[in-house]
Amino acid sequence: MPASGADTRGTVNRSTLRQQLTDALRDEVLAGRLQPGREFTVKQIAESYEVSATPVREALVELAAQGLLDSAQHRGFRVRAYTAAEFKGMVEARRLIVEGVHHRLALAASDLPPDGFVVLRRRAEEAGRAARAGELDVLIGYDLRFWNSLASIIGNPHIAEFLHQLRVRCWVFSVPHLRESPDLRGSGLLWSGYEEVVAALVRCDVEAVYEVLAAHDEAALRWAEGLSGPAGQGAWREAGDGCVGTTLGHS
Template sequence: MEQGRAREDVRPYASAGTPLDVRVPEQVRAEQVRGERVRGEQVRDERVRGEHTHSEPPAPRAVQRHSVRGQILDALRTALVGGELAPGEVYSAPALGARFGVSATPVREAMQQLAVEGAVEVVPNRGFRVSERGPRELAELAEVRALIEVPVMLRLARAVPAARWCALRPLADATVAAAAVGDRAAYADSDRAFHGAVLALAGNQQLVAVADDLHRRSQWPLADSRAGHGAELLADASEHIALLDALIAQDLTVVRSLVREHFNGADV
């Protein structure tokens, strides 16, 4: 029984009856074809010139591999946020590669990066298990984010003119649009884009990078993710709109209150 269950746990991207909308296989496959054609032409040119072709790999190969790996990594992150990669389940790189229409190598490289980020765990000889996260970890991430972002937001509220806040309106509206249709993956992207744009006004690239990493980690689903998230997404998105309105009006009292609420009652 244990062996049988172990085999069942090693799943492809999803069951055969659940098609995935990762939107990368054709693009990846086309790039691989283009890369092979370019490498073939380069090898023929080198042979015509009498050059050796075995001393070092041609440059397009390295660039192409990085491009495929990056696309697979983005798609896997989207699948994590959307719940298509379920917490606690084990997925093999060859099976995922078959779903994407690529070899197991770029999938394995992308999964290794996700392991560094804490999204998955390496299971020797089987694949990668999606990490199971609980409410405590989510609360800890929210606390760290608050310690970093809240002081910066309050400082910016006092210094940034209204016109610059107005320019962020489309980003806030995008979070509402994604939340309205319950698209968790699209909401995650727009949510990070809004927060990143706000923090970018501080002019500190390291701050933006660190905050974005923490924000991404906080978006991975909990182990028990059966409950719906539509109401939560809409509530969070509405806070973006209200916060932006307060920043444009330079109402520091409202800004302080909304920022506290947005970061789960952080002690500001």
């Protein structure tokens, strides 16, 4: 037990600060402001945020555990640079999980009360709007919220957490490539089919849910293949509508 109330408050405050730093640095990576391969030290981050080194170190260790950072021996930390092959592996891993849970997802959705889809539908609408408008930063936030809400319907927190980690890592890979596109609005790179998934769930159409997710995963794999092949960015246009957005989380 802590010796005093002040000690308890100090522990809570440090824990809160660590979480705030974790969230802020994750946002920096997902937004592409901390580029893959970028190295930094605990001291640099602590000075940048004007905080002590301890919560910064804890936040960086947490992000490394989530797969966003690598520990650079004797040099601090480095933003993880995922390869196209790793990206494809993550998509394939998620697809295998979706194959195993999509019937359970539809069954769980059928048991929801009439207002059970309110939050999910609202997040689907906002994510779809951001995708169609080419607003990448807004899309990332709503995409993660949407798939987390969808995953919670399944009722297995271990599956939800694993899919969330894959989703975040796929964004880490995708964002630098997406930033190179001069026009995300008209490029067809951002998937906007969130509302299609919700509509299929409301109808309890389990096959439609699976077909939507499987088709977009196939497009994502073609997109990644194009990135690692000689055609480079030109293959983006050939991967099909919404090839990137779908790779970011089918939970």
